[in-house]
Every structure is written in C-alpha cells, then in structure tokens.
Amino acid sequence: MLTKVFRMVMLGAPASGKGTISKRIVEKFNFVHISPGDMLRLNVLHKTELGKKAKQFMDAGKLVPDDIVMKCVLSRITEVGNKSWMLDGFPRTLVQAERLNASEPLHAVINLEVPHDVIIERVKGRWIHLPSGRVYNVGFNDPKVPGKDDITGEDLVQRDDDKPEVVAQRLQVYEEMLRPVLEYYQKQELITNFRGRTTAEIWPQVEQFLVEKTKAAVAKRL
Numbered sequence: 005m006l007t008k009v010f011r012m013v014m015l016g017a018p019a020s021g022k023g024t025i026s027k028r029i030v031e032k033f034n035f036v037h038i039s040p041g042d043m044l045r046l047n048v049l050h051k052t053e054l055g056k057k058a059k060q061f062m063d064a065g066k067l068v069p070d071d072i073v074m075k076c077v078l079s080r081i082t083e084v085g086n087k088s089w090m091l092d093g094f095p096r097t098l099v100q101a102e103r104l105n106a107s108e109p110l111h112a113v114i115n116l117e118v119p120h121d122v123i124i125e126r127v128k129g130r131w132i133h134l135p136s137g138r139v140y141n142v143g144f145n146d147p148k149v150p151g152k153d154d155i156t157g158e159d160l161v162q163r164d165d166d167k168p169e170v171v172a173q174r175l176q177v178y179e180e181m182l183r184p185v186l187e188y189y190q191k192q193e194l195i196t197n198f199r200g201r202t203t204a205e206i207w208p209q210v211e212q213f214l215v216e217k218t219k220a221a222v223a224k225r226l
C-alpha cells in the first residue's frame with residue numbers, strides 16, 4: 005500500500021502502447037491516469053473552445069501549443085490532489101518538461117521503445133471509445149461485440165489522426181520534439197527505457213520496475 009504520492013510520466017511514440025500499459029498500471033498500482041491526448045479528444049468531441057483550438061493541430065499530426073496543454077494538465081493535477089498519478093504522453097516538449105519539473109518533481113520517467121513497423125500495423129486496427137478513452141485492437145484486445153464499447157455498448161470509432169499520412173507526421177514530430185525531453189530526463193537520471201514488440205514483453209518489465217520504485221518511495225529513499 006502506497007503511503008506517499010508517487011508522480012511519474014510515460015513517454016513513447018504514437019501507438020507504442022502508452023494507453024494500454026497505463027490501464028494496467030492503474031489496475032495494479034491504483035495511480036490516477038492523466039492522458040492529455042484523451043482530454044483533448046474529449047474537448048474536440050464536445051466542441052469546447054479548447055477543443056476547437058486543438059483540433060486543427062491534432063488532425064494535422066502536430067503538437068497542440070504548450071500553453072493550452074500545460075493549462076489542462078496542471079489543473080487536472082490540482083484536481084487529483086493527494087493521490088499518486090501518472091501522465092501519459094506528457095511532456096512532449098522541453099518547455100513542458102521544464103514547467104512540469106518546476107511544480108511537480110517526478111519519481112520516474114518510463115520510455116517505451118517499440119519499432120516503427122509494429123506501430124504502423126497497430127494503428128490500422130485501433131478502435132476507441134471516445135468518451136472514456138478505452139482502446140481496442142483487432143486481434144489483440146477485441147471488443148466483446150464488434151464495433152461496440154464493452155462497458156457502455158456505445159459505438160467505437162477510429163481516431164482522425166490514425167490516417168496513415170497523419171501517423172507518419174506524428175512519428176516525425178515525435179522524433180524531433182522528444183529528443184531534448186529524453187536528454188533532459190537522462191541528465192536528471194530519471195529515465196528508464198523499456199523495449200519490445202508487444203505489450204506482453206514490455207508490461208512485466210514495467211511492473212517489476214514500478215514495484216521496486218514505489219517501495220523505495222514509501223521507504224523515503226526517493
């Protein structure tokens with residue numbers, strides 16, 4: 005049982021399995037999952053002012069401006085209060101990493117490394133339930149009823165940014181923008197890389213790592 009607030013981020017290319025592994029971390033460690041991507045998609049769905057601003061960037065496979073994303077993330081962290089949390093797909097720029105560090109020093113940074121050929125195949129079969137962010141994949145975690153969310157029975161959709169040309173752009177942006185973020189966390193000796201072609205390979209490594217890290221945090225060695 006954790007007695008201390010644990011703060012971590014999970015980085016990784018588009019479709020590397022951040023959302024999938026986050027779900028397992030939530031189940032096993034009871035962390036609050038904060039996914040700026042899910043939050044932005046919900047705003048786009050509900051056509052909020054923020055959603056209208058973000059949509060043009062997301063549809064083009066570009067990053068949403070730092071100020072918009074920072075505001076969302078920091079206000080969500082404040083809402084979460086005194087619970088352990090994990091950020092999924094944040095920070096994506098050096099500015100985001102530095103601003104996060106200024107208010108929320110981290111215990112761990114996890115970076116998923118999955119080859120590009122695997123990523124390209126995965127996005128073709130991805131279906132999501134937009135209101136909840138639940139994610140499925142044909143042949144990996146199929147919904148119980150094809151095309152329907154397991155919990156609500158509502159329709160599943162494909163993401164607008166999962167079109168092949170947008171995925172290529174997202175991968176390029178990821179490579180360019182994330183390099184300085186990875187270097188930033190390497191300098192702080194905070195980052196751990198996890199490699200594999202499947203979540204089945206990666207998850208046991210992440211699980212073991214977090215068991216040790218959270219124990220150390222509770223023992224106040226972090």
Ligand code: G5P
Nearest residue numbers: 018019020021022023024041062068093130141144202203
């Ligand atoms: P997001 O929403 O953060 P991405 O591009 O970082 O999006 P994405 O696409 O959500 O990441 P993921 O979460 O890493 O991918 O992967 P996932 O959904 O868990 O898994 C991918 C698929 O593979 C799923 O269908 C899953 O079921 C399947 N799968 C998993 N494991 C396996 C396996 O072992 N085998 C098989 N066969 N399948 C598997 O960002 C979206 C946009 O929002 C904006 C940007 O515009 C961004 O492009 N944004 C930000 N902008 C600025 N700053 C930020 N911090 C931003 N965050 C988001």
Ligand code: MG
Nearest residue numbers: 022023041093
């Ligand atoms: Mg995701």
